[in-house]
Amino acid sequence: MGKLTASGGYVELKFGPQWKYIAICRAFLQNFLAVSVDDAKKSDTIAMAASELLENGVKYASNDGTVIRVAVTAEEDPKISVRVTNSATAQQAAELKEIFRKVMSGDPLQTYMELMRQAAVREDGKSQLGLARIRYETNARMHLEVSDDNEITIGLDV
């Protein structure tokens, strides 16, 4: 685990769910993590994961904003948490639940490889690889919450 170079803190961003804002958020979060965690590899890996979660947060969003919160704790063994929240339709929420269930089953690498093989023959423009990539490359604890009114929060803790 990396060391904190400053005391623990967090950032929270909310944006209208448009694809073009994801890169801007990613760059901001990369900078935040770079100054908060004294481990370049970990910072970049979490920034990648945050970007993939933001892509989900835009794809599976209704017209309301998408919110990302990244927090770094001020402990001797600092923890990084990422939460992305957005409103979705019932169908989007159901689809995401099923994808999450598939991603979280089995060995992370084997699941990722199998989903990659399936994605490679898809013709619908979708990959559905983002969550599997996060699970394998970050080794983070991941969780999905869907509220009664279909507000989705996907999180990871490292």
Added chain:
Amino acid sequence: MAAINVESIKQDRIEIRVEDATKGAVVRFIGDIDMEDPSKLLDPFLAKVHSEAIEKKLEVVSADFTKLNFLNSSGIKSIAKWVMKLSTAEHKYKLRFLHDPSISWQATSLQTLTFLVPGAVTVEK
């Protein structure tokens, strides 16, 4: 005469240059692949690279990712599609992924792609 007849492309924040190399060709990815659907750009382009490599019986094609800052999972899907073509290609060429160790995602993401067709792809600095 050019090793392969594939034109370089530039769209959004990604530029892909095709250059001749010893016994083959180099495909250089420069910028970011983070579009919502990169397959529209990458799939036909990489399919052309693949078919040209087979037709011209190239020994090696190098994919240079050293200047690629970001590759989203949708882009990984397109690279995976290319790699999987190697398993059934009538002419087998070596596919080398060139990576920058200082760009953290490259070591893990690119290495994972080599598992799709064991022995067909290497990851090098």
